[in-house]
Amino acid sequence: MKILKNVFVSILILFFLTNSSWSKSASEFISSVTIEASNILSSKLTDEEKIVQLKKIGENAVDVDGVGLYTLGKYRKTLTENQKKQYKELFRNYFLKSFAGRLVGYSDAKIAVLSEEIKNEKYTIVNTKLIGTSDRPEVKIDWRVYTKDPENPLIRDLSIEGVSLARAQKEEFNSIISNNNDNIEALFENLNKFLEN
Amino acid sequence: MNRIIVTLFTVLLIQLLVVTKTFSDEGEVKDCFEKLNRATFALNMGLDKVIFKPISKGYRKLPSPIRTGTGNALNNLSNLITIPNNILQGDFGSAANNSARLLINTTLGIAGIFDPANSFGFEKTEKEDFGQTLGVMGVGEGCYLVLPVLGPTTIRDTVGSLVAMNGGDVWHNITVRDDEEYVKEFKESDYWASRVTSGVNFRAKNLEAFDAMERNSVDLYATVRSLYLQDRKKKINNSSEKTEAMDDGDWDTLENQ
Numbered sequence: 001m002k003i004l005k006n007v008f009v010s011i012l013i014l015f016f017l018t019n020s021s022w023s024k025s026a027s028e029f030i031s032s033v034t035i036e037a038s039n040i041l042s043s044k045l046t047d048e049e050k051i052v053q054l055k056k057i058g059e060n061a062v063d064v065d066g067v068g069l070y071t072l073g074k075y076r077k078t079l080t081e082n083q084k085k086q087y088k089e090l091f092r093n094y095f096l097k098s099f100a101g102r103l104v105g106y107s108d109a110k111i112a113v114l115s116e117e118i119k120n121e122k123y124t125i126v127n128t129k130l131i132g133t134s135d136r137p138e139v140k141i142d143w144r145v146y147t148k149d150p151e152n153p154l155i156r157d158l159s160i161e162g163v164s165l166a167r168a169q170k171e172e173f174n175s176i177i178s179n180n181n182d183n184i185e186a187l188f189e190n191l192n193k194f195l196e197n
Numbered sequence: 198m199n200r201i202i203v204t205l206f207t208v209l210l211i212q213l214l215v216v217t218k219t220f221s222d223e224g225e226v227k228d229c230f231e232k233l234n235r236a237t238f239a240l241n242m243g244l245d246k247v248i249f250k251p252i253s254k255g256y257r258k259l260p261s262p263i264r265t266g267t268g269n270a271l272n273n274l275s276n277l278i279t280i281p282n283n284i285l286q287g288d289f290g291s292a293a294n295n296s297a298r299l300l301i302n303t304t305l306g307i308a309g310i311f312d313p314a315n316s317f318g319f320e321k322t323e324k325e326d327f328g329q330t331l332g333v334m335g336v337g338e339g340c341y342l343v344l345p346v347l348g349p350t351t352i353r354d355t356v357g358s359l360v361a362m363n364g365g366d367v368w369h370n371i372t373v374r375d376d377e378e379y380v381k382e383f384k385e386s387d388y389w390a391s392r393v394t395s396g397v398n399f400r401a402k403n404l405e406a407f408d409a410m411e412r413n414s415v416d417l418y419a420t421v422r423s424l425y426l427q428d429r430k431k432k433i434n435n436s437s438e439k440t441e442a443m444d445d446g447d448w449d450t451l452e453n454q
Binding site (some may be wrong): 066069070076094097098101102105106123134135136137144156161162163164167168169171172173174175176179187190191193194 | 424
């Protein structure tokens with residue numbers, strides 16, 4: 001009888017443990033990421049310390065490699081293996097510096113999660129708003145969360161008032177490449193310059 | 198004579214738009230005058246640094262109620278362009294809503310400084326202009342342009358602005374064109390003051406965002422172009438829901454490689 005009870009309790013514990021990983025929705029993921037970022041931004045850390053912390057968030061919460069490949073657009077197929085390796089490293093450093101640099105100026109950023117829309121098994125869109133202040137209007141921000149691995153959701157894009165930042169990044173990179181006779185090395189050069197500053 | 202020239206110019210531009218749309222690749226807007234646009238963009242950035250940014254910083258120091266009131270009054274004025282475009286786009290519900298807002302806020306709201314219409318259930322809707330209406334009618338963007346001082350636009354949106362300045366904008370008519378049949382109190386300087394204040398108000402709201410974008414872009418010109426064109430497309434589709442702007446297509450090609 002005791003064995004039966006133990007088995008039953010074990011099954012219950014297993015059920016709850018499994019269920020808790022299923023229940024980590026995209027909304028909860030975005031909520032936890034934004035709260036963490038907001039706490040860092042409103043803390044008394046120096047800007048340099050905040051940047052280090054924000055980069056850690058970016059590294060863990062964003063599909064940096066996926067975004068990097070996306071931003072190459074039509075040039076993605078033209079890369080050699082060596083260039084792919086070089087780009088992956090360059091983009092990671094560029095993205096994290098740019099990501100932290102854009103956020104560090106906001107000391108009072110509070111984001112409220114409004115709703116989510118499961119588009120398919122790979123993507124869920126989480127709708128949020130950046131709470132307005134006397135200096136800044138309320139801003140709608142929507143997050144494209146890549147949910148192929150439900151236990152490890154990752155951000156792939158965010159759209160501010162309907163404008164996709166990943167797409168803007170893609171068009172920026174594509175402009176550099178196309179203005180240099182489709183030479184991808186020109187993009188590498190620009191990214192290196194950005195990282196040196 | 199002037200009107201005939203303007204009309205002919207407008208027809209020619211619309212034809213150019215249609216042709217450009219027909220031959221453009223993948224629906225992307227062509228940057229036909231990129232070198233000139235980049236030079237104008239550099240000029241505008243210089244003007245922004247020396248004039249608009251400092252003024253906007255000063256504007257931000259005004260008490261919040263003054264800035265809110267100014268923003269409200271400018272929004273109220275923009276209804277004069279939004280309402281005819283609501284009608285042209287067949288959106289009669291929004292036209293009625295915005296007409297009620299204009300009437301209530303101009304009177305009870307003291308020239309639009311306050312927004313009592315919102316309390317009466319007439320909520321603020323998206324602004325509309327003649328460029329958007331042409332877009333809704335299926336006219337393509339044509340080439341991307343950067344105008345001195347005014348900034349990013351397209352040929353279609355420039356045609357829309359010409360329509361506004363040639364009778365389509367009631368505020369322009371009663372100030373600049375001296376259409377004094379109904380209202381006599383306003384001068385040309387009122388029109389330009391409202392345009393400049395509108396620009397400063399917009400710039401002041403986006404000081405940090407612009408700074409961050411400037412610091413973190415590797416090609417600022419291309420970033421601004423993308424943001425402008427995406428924003429216009431979203432407004433023409435009236436897609437307030439973000440998911441519509443987040444097309445899966447590009448991401449799907451990534452998945453398949």
